[in-house]
Amino acid sequence: MAKAIAKQKLYELIRQMKYKCEKYGITFMQVSRFFPSSKTCSSCGQIKLDLKLLDRIYKCDCGLEIDRDYNAALNLAKFGKLAD
Ligand SMILES: [Zn+2]
Structure with a gap:
């Protein structure tokens, strides 16, 4: 269960980073x-x-x-x- 929550948190972090990069015109790279x-x-x-x-x-x-x-x-x- 903890592993699933950690995976979800990482997904959310990446989603937020993509959103913020797009908002401020920064190229997102992973x-x-x-x-x-x-x-x-x-x-x-x-x-x-x-x-x-x-x-x-x-x-x-x-x-x-x-x-x-x-x-x-x-x-x-x-x-x-x-x-x-
Ligand atoms: Zn070296």
């Missing part, structure tokens, strides 16, 4: 749920398959050390610019 935004290095593009949810700092072989959420945000921003 990536695939399988897009590896957290696991991809925003500097070199390497994908870290063993990244755990507990790993709050993203550390890459290229030397990048960055907050995992900020890293994901950078990857999503790049995706948006490429698709634009």
